[in-house]
Amino acid sequence: DGGELGLAPTASDTSWKRLLWYVLAGSRGGPNRGRIINLLRKEPRNINRLAEALNVHYRVAEHHIRALEKNHLVSSAGERYGKLYFLSSEMEAHLHIFDEIWRQIQPRIEAAEVKK
Numbered sequence: 001d002g003g004e005l006g007l008a009p010t011a012s013d014t015s016w017k018r019l020l021w022y023v024l025a026g027s028r029g030g031p032n033r034g035r036i037i038n039l040l041r042k043e044p045r046n047i048n049r050l051a052e053a054l055n056v057h058y059r060v061a062e063h064h065i066r067a068l069e070k071n072h073l074v075s076s077a078g079e080r081y082g083k084l085y086f087l088s089s090e091m092e093a094h095l096h097i098f099d100e101i102w103r104q105i106q107p108r109i110e111a112a113e114v115k116k
């Protein structure tokens with residue numbers, strides 16, 4: 001990608017940075033979407049397992065996975081309840097940008113959770 005070598009970021013990196021800021025910080029659902037990305041980077045999961053891991057209702061997990069899928073951050077294989085979700089190859093290629101943004105917003109997320 002060039003960014004790690006001290007070169008200027010590519011146009012792709014810039015557009016991914018904008019997309020990830022939008023998905024992670026642009027709505028109240030951003031923290032759960034970030035957690036889903038972190039869960040899927042470890043192993044593929046279905047919506048039920050994502051909901052359990054996030055401690056949210058199935059419909060909430062389904063809503064977030066649809067948003068991630070719409071933005072090409074995750075892809076799926078299988079059908080209905082057996083459908084598994086994976087990080088898209090594009091997301092995997094840009095995990096360094098996700099990590100950079102997640103590090104910046106995670107303290108805010110944790111501070112908001114403590115206030116609840």
